[in-house]
Amino acid sequence: MTDVRTYLREWAMPHVLCPGCAHGIILRAFLEAVSRLELDPDKLALVAGIGCSSRLIGYVDFCTLHATHGRAPGFATGIKLARPEMDVVVLTGDGDGLAIGGNHLIHAARRNVDLTCLLLNNSIYGMTGGQAAPTTPEGATASTAPAGTVESPFDSCKLMIGAGATFVARVFAAEPPAMTDVMADAISHHGFSFVEVVSDCPEYFGRYNGLGTPADMLAGMMRREPGVSDPLRVKAFVPHLPAPDDIPGLATGVLHREERPVFTGRPTS
Amino acid sequence: MTTAQLIQGNEACALGAVAAGCRFYGGYPITPSSEIAEFMARRLPEIGGVFVQMEDEMASLAAAIGASVAGMKSMTATSGPGFSLMQEHIGYATMAEIPCVVVNVMRGGPSTGLPTSPAQGDVMQARWGTHGDHPAIVLAPASVGEVFDLTVRAFNLAERLRMPVIVLYDEVIGHTRESVTLPEAVDSWERSAPSAPPDGFLPKAAGPDGVPTFPAFGEGYRFHITGLTHDERGLPTSEGPTAGALLERIHAKVDRATDDIVAVERFLLDDAEVAFFAYGVVARAAKAAVMQARERGLRVGLLRPISLWPFPTEAVAAAAGTVERLIVAEMNLGQMTHEVERAAAGATTVARHLRADGEPITPEELLDLVATPVSGRPVPGGTS
Numbered sequence: 001m002t003d004v005r006t007y008l009r010e011w012a013m014p015h016v017l018c019p020g021c022a023h024g025i026i027l028r029a030f031l032e033a034v035s036r037l038e039l040d041p042d043k044l045a046l047v048a049g050i051g052c053s054s055r056l057i058g059y060v061d062f063c064t065l066h067a068t069h070g071r072a073p074g075f076a077t078g079i080k081l082a083r084p085e086m087d088v089v090v091l092t093g094d095g096d097g098l099a100i101g102g103n104h105l106i107h108a109a110r111r112n113v114d115l116t117c118l119l120l121n122n123s124i125y126g127m128t129g130g131q132a133a134p135t136t137p138e139g140a141t142a143s144t145a146p147a148g149t150v151e152s153p154f155d156s157c158k159l160m161i162g163a164g165a166t167f168v169a170r171v172f173a174a175e176p177p178a179m180t181d182v183m184a185d186a187i188s189h190h191g192f193s194f195v196e197v198v199s200d201c202p203e204y205f206g207r208y209n210g211l212g213t214p215a216d217m218l219a220g221m222m223r224r225e226p227g228v229s230d231p232l233r234v235k236a237f238v239p240h241l242p243a244p245d246d247i248p249g250l251a252t253g254v255l256h257r258e259e260r261p262v263f264t265g266r267p268t269s
Numbered sequence: 270m271t272t273a274q275l276i277q278g279n280e281a282c283a284l285g286a287v288a289a290g291c292r293f294y295g296g297y298p299i300t301p302s303s304e305i306a307e308f309m310a311r312r313l314p315e316i317g318g319v320f321v322q323m324e325d326e327m328a329s330l331a332a333a334i335g336a337s338v339a340g341m342k343s344m345t346a347t348s349g350p351g352f353s354l355m356q357e358h359i360g361y362a363t364m365a366e367i368p369c370v371v372v373n374v375m376r377g378g379p380s381t382g383l384p385t386s387p388a389q390g391d392v393m394q395a396r397w398g399t400h401g402d403h404p405a406i407v408l409a410p411a412s413v414g415e416v417f418d419l420t421v422r423a424f425n426l427a428e429r430l431r432m433p434v435i436v437l438y439d440e441v442i443g444h445t446r447e448s449v450t451l452p453e454a455v456d457s458w459e460r461s462a463p464s465a466p467p468d469g470f471l472p473k474a475a476g477p478d479g480v481p482t483f484p485a486f487g488e489g490y491r492f493h494i495t496g497l498t499h500d501e502r503g504l505p506t507s508e509g510p511t512a513g514a515l516l517e518r519i520h521a522k523v524d525r526a527t528d529d530i531v532a533v534e535r536f537l538l539d540d541a542e543v544a545f546f547a548y549g550v551v552a553r554a555a556k557a558a559v560m561q562a563r564e565r566g567l568r569v570g571l572l573r574p575i576s577l578w579p580f581p582t583e584a585v586a587a588a589a590g591t592v593e594r595l596i597v598a599e600m601n602l603g604q605m606t607h608e609v610e611r612a613a614a615g616a617t618t619v620a621r622h623l624r625a626d627g628e629p630i631t632p633e634e635l636l637d638l639v640a641t642p643v644s645g646r647p648v649p650g651g652t653s
Contacts, residue, residue: 012493012504042489047335051593058493058504063486065338066495067507068361074295074328077334078343081319082293083487086339107324188328265319 004031008122009061018057020202020214022173027056029179036184045088047076051127057091070101073108076115081265090117094135095125098154109192111263116186116193119156122201130204131155160194161256166265167193168256172219191262201227278416278443282372283308285420286344286454292318295332295344297325300384301440302374302611306344330358334367340485346372351389359433362400368427372436374443377627386627387440389549389600395435396578402516404523407435407578411552413447425458430522431480441550441629468544472503479522532575533584533625541570543639546609547598548574550632562563569639585612596638598622598630617649
């Protein structure tokens with residue numbers, strides 16, 4: 001297996017992430033999956049939108065395209081259809097993927113192009129300073145929701161299952177080995193695969209909501225405490241879908257998997 | 270042997286694209302451009318290309334840009350409302366320097382406007398629609414045959430200069446059927462591979478022409494592409510001198526090629542006392558009006574811009590120096606008029622004949638404008 005450090009563009013650092021942000025742990029877990037699958041860096045394209053999560057791709061030595069806000073799935077679709085031998089991974093955030101890019105994300109799932117989408121959910125807009133996102137739990141404070149947000153959050157996994165994604169999973173940034181396992185599984189899946197990676201944002205979401213230190217936030221995630229994730233469970237976007245499993249708190253692991261014809265844009269032989 | 274065929278402007282566009290090497294089309298249905306998508310949906314899979322219908326116009330151009338990054342010549346086509354949505358990615362393709370062709374078959378606007386009627390209301394949007402300082406190349410065909418030629422040219426300019434190129438024509442040109450004889454093959458510009466090895470490759474370091482080489486994703490060069498201001502390594506930076514140099518370079522590469530890009534047709538202009546300035550289908554009406562005026566012994570001519578942007582400033586200035594009146598006729602409420610006034614710089618009277626009611630400007634109404642010689646003198650030497 002390749003040392004994941006060789007995948008880094010160390011010359012592109014220092015990076016833009018805040019102290020305590022779990023996005024770095026998530027990137028490491030992804031690189032471990034790349035190493036485990038022995039993916040060819042020349043044939044690996046990472047496509048990202050706008051936001052903290054999307055900036056990660058600048059630091060890894062693959063074919064990286066930092067696109068426009070919310071529209072990474074469109075760019076990724078073009079790359080994959082034009083060059084099917086490449087592995088194409090979309091890196092997005094909750095604001096990027098579920099607000100401004102929601103339409104692109106559901107159509108990518110429906111179309112079932114062989115892409116993998118990692119959505120890093122930190123429950124807030126971090127890059128722009130802590131505004132409420134479509135994932136901010138009801139009642140949680142944000143800079144544009146000083147008295148607590150009154151809107152219901154998306155459950156991105158149920159949204160993706162409803163839209164037709166053929167592989168849907170959720171993992172926690174607090175569990176790196178599980179992240180690597182699920183990401184490797186998602187990349188290997190033939191068709192559109194979606195992984196929600198629950199991250200933290202100690203700088204804004206944590207500070208605004210009194211969630212303690214970054215370590216406190218990750219520990220809470222491990223214990224599946226009510227907090228970041230619990231309102232997602234009770235305010236599910238698709239209320240009639242059965243709960244994928246009985247884990248208290250937010251369901252994790254592979255939540256859905258099916259085989260469906262993959263869109264290649266080419267005649268089937 | 271090539272033979273004449275009766276085809277529509279939108280079909281000529283698709284045929285031109287395929288001839289130029291386009292193998293990827295990402296699009297969204299919209300009148301009056303949909304025939305381009307329908308043609309490409311049939312043709313591209315037959316020749317190893319890919320057609321994909323996206324969820325909207327933002328995603329359409331995103332997919333076209335992605336395919337271009339992966340090495341396929343690519344395009345999209347739309348009309349006004351979709352063109353508005355594409356502005357975001359026209360800016361992206363300009364900043365990230367990704368070749369692609371965007372076709373806008375103009376209909377009446379603003380907003381949903383007149384979906385099935387011609388207009389020329391997007392000529393300034395084509396130049397200035399996306400935010401920030403940026404160059405633009407916009408080509409304006411006036412016949413079915415010219416749609417083919419200029420679509421080929423758009424691809425070649427896009428690939429050569431690494432930028433989006435816009436083909437802009439009105440609904441009448443898009444839907445008119447004319448007999449054309451198309452060439453069996455066309456000259457097409459292919460991207461040059463970098464001479465530098467992948468190690469230490471600087472994706473945004475440009476040569477003397479101001480255009481960086483552009484290896485496709487998947488061919489052994491790993492690099493970063495971004496719409497953020499970036500340095501020669503392709504990495505984001507907010508350092509002032511680097512930001513300024515990037516913007517100046519993407520302008521200069523077009524400025525350097527301007528003489529090659531700018532094209533006009535001068536029709537019976539040498540001895541003209543009055544000239545029309547008209548493009549697209551209006552130029553067809555103007556040409557008919559010129560011929561009818563000449564039959565009456567009137568010295569009337571036409572200056573037709575084939576490239577709208579870069580604007581043919583020198584050609585307008587030259588015409589302004591020889592005519593007594595320059596009549597700008599366009600299907601909007603006065604857009605290119607301002608550019609003509611700027612280029613004429615007071616050397617002649619610039620009049621305007623504007624129409625934005627969804628009806629094409631007719632030869633008759635243009636002829637009425639010139640039926641009386643402006644000098645009041647009979648014009649000798651006119652053809653009879």
